[in-house]
Amino acid sequence: MKIRYLIAGLALATLAVLCLPAGFSDALHHAVASGPAPAAMAMGVMTGSFRGIALGRADAGDANKILAELKATFEQFKAAHEEELKGIKKNFADVITTEKVAKINSDISDLTKALDAVNVAIAAAKIGAGGGNGLDPAKAEHKAAFEKFFRKGADAGLRDLEVKAKLTTQSDPDGGYLVPEETSATIDRVLGTLSVMRQLATVMPVGTSTYKKLVNMGGAGAGWVGEEQPRPETGTPTLRELVFNVMELYANPATTQTMLDDGIIDIAAWLADEVQIAFAEQEGAAFISGNGVMRPRGLLTYDTVANASYAWGKLGYIASGAAAGFATPSASVSPADAFIDLYYALKAGYRGNASWLMADAVMGSVRKFKNAEGSYIWAPPSDSASVATILGKPVYNDDNMPALGADAFPIAFGDFKRGYLIPDRQGVRILRDPFTNKPYVHFYTTKRVGGGVANFEAIKLMKIATS
Numbered sequence: 001m002k003i004r005y006l007i008a009g010l011a012l013a014t015l016a017v018l019c020l021p022a023g024f025s026d027a028l029h030h031a032v033a034s035g036p037a038p039a040a041m042a043m044g045v046m047t048g049s050f051r052g053i054a055l056g057r058a059d060a061g062d063a064n065k066i067l068a069e070l071k072a073t074f075e076q077f078k079a080a081h082e083e084e085l086k087g088i089k090k091n092f093a094d095v096i097t098t099e100k101v102a103k104i105n106s107d108i109s110d111l112t113k114a115l116d117a118v119n120v121a122i123a124a125a126k127i128g129a130g131g132g133n134g135l136d137p138a139k140a141e142h143k144a145a146f147e148k149f150f151r152k153g154a155d156a157g158l159r160d161l162e163v164k165a166k167l168t169t170q171s172d173p174d175g176g177y178l179v180p181e182e183t184s185a186t187i188d189r190v191l192g193t194l195s196v197m198r199q200l201a202t203v204m205p206v207g208t209s210t211y212k213k214l215v216n217m218g219g220a221g222a223g224w225v226g227e228e229q230p231r232p233e234t235g236t237p238t239l240r241e242l243v244f245n246v247m248e249l250y251a252n253p254a255t256t257q258t259m260l261d262d263g264i265i266d267i268a269a270w271l272a273d274e275v276q277i278a279f280a281e282q283e284g285a286a287f288i289s290g291n292g293v294m295r296p297r298g299l300l301t302y303d304t305v306a307n308a309s310y311a312w313g314k315l316g317y318i319a320s321g322a323a324a325g326f327a328t329p330s331a332s333v334s335p336a337d338a339f340i341d342l343y344y345a346l347k348a349g350y351r352g353n354a355s356w357l358m359a360d361a362v363m364g365s366v367r368k369f370k371n372a373e374g375s376y377i378w379a380p381p382s383d384s385a386s387v388a389t390i391l392g393k394p395v396y397n398d399d400n401m402p403a404l405g406a407d408a409f410p411i412a413f414g415d416f417k418r419g420y421l422i423p424d425r426q427g428v429r430i431l432r433d434p435f436t437n438k439p440y441v442h443f444y445t446t447k448r449v450g451g452g453v454a455n456f457e458a459i460k461l462m463k464i465a466t467s
Contacts, residue, residue: 070111196398197287200416211423246450251278254440288400296451336369350415356395411462419458
């Protein structure tokens with residue numbers, strides 16, 4: 001069975017077509033079919049469809065087709081893996097069977113990515129549905145003025161209109177113009193579909209460069225008393241302050257004045273399409289491994305400690321059971337044991353909304369593990385809008401997570417909504433630059449975002465180690 005598609009191409013091509021007006025979408029589809037456009041070549045898109053699914057027409061039916069194939073492929077994987085295990089037990093390693101298992105496992109990963117990509121495209125198709133209707137007059141006036149500035153460079157009165165539309169309280173903020181509220185929301189929603197941590201964490205809109213959060217560490221005293229007994233003073237709860245700074249993230253897309261003069265182009269969709277990948281890639285890496293200097297502080301940059309010795313301010317971890325990977329299966333040991341230990345290392349109050357986070361290659365290894373009853377701990381999605389699960393909890397792929405290796409932390413499990421906070425400074429700002437790179441017009445686009453652990457109890461890690 002061959003998986004004849006490239007996941008990034010599917011997601012981007014579908015998103016691009018869905019975000020454009022109907023007439024332009026058809027023209028673009030025809031152009032792609034007529035010859036390989038540079039963007040398509042760069043993404044490696046070789047065909048306009050996958051297994052009969054048109055790239056620009058993804059819908060829930062397409063997701064159902066992929067899900068059905070994913071479930072069937074997983075059944076093939078289980079059968080082949082059982083055959084491989086029987087050979088290992090008999091001390092007879094069948095190279096052909098091992099290669100077959102690896103191939104099917106890879107196909108499952110590809111199908112899982114394809115399902116995610118189609119769901120992303122379906123979600124992105126809903127972004128522009130509201131249009132410009134319903135805007136109050138001040139915001140509508142600002143939107144019209146911004147479009148004129150975007151296309152022609154004319155900025156007459158745009159600063160004052162920003163204040164009038166309540167996008168800012170300053171009549172002369174430094175650096176560029178605020179995009180209309182609708183366009184800013186479009187970019188934020190597209191980022192939400194592409195950035196895994198944005199999907200899982202709490203995104204907090206802020207209006208300043210710093211967000212502070214107080215955490216109650218407990219300590220409030222209480223006691224039992226009789227009706228006429230004195231009530232002595234009790235202990236006072238301990239509060240700790242967490243500070244999250246927002247940093248500037250930028251993209252610098254370019255286009256020609258001819259394209260801008262073409263009124264058929266949807267500015268909001270074009271800008272979102274241009275900056276979404278750049279922003280999502282930078283954010284995604286920072287939310288996992290950012291050092292906190294001029295960028296968010298990543299999940300894996302905090303101090304860690306064996307969960308048995310957990311203390312606030314550090315992330316607790318469970319060892320995988322082997323120095324460079326997972327424990328070798330035996331009559332008394334299973335590599336799945338570490339996952340069960342990690343599952344229960346998280347307090348029950350956080351497990352209800354918990355999920356797993358790991359790179360795709362790591363999940364390929366985990367997919368082979370069984371529990372004590374002989375059941376695989378990984379399971380395919382229950383429906384086309386869901387994700388795969390491990391021990392009944394959703395598992396998300398983020399290739400910013402590290403690979404398997406000694407002392408690495410390739411797996412996280414927790415309630416990321418409560419555990420990780422992303423403060424988002426409201427507003428996306430644009431500087432129009434028609435001079436630096438003629439004949440192109442650059443749009444220096446910036447937004448401010450931060451990130452960091454907000455609750456150290458809510459997230460646990462798995463460390464590749466014996467202890």
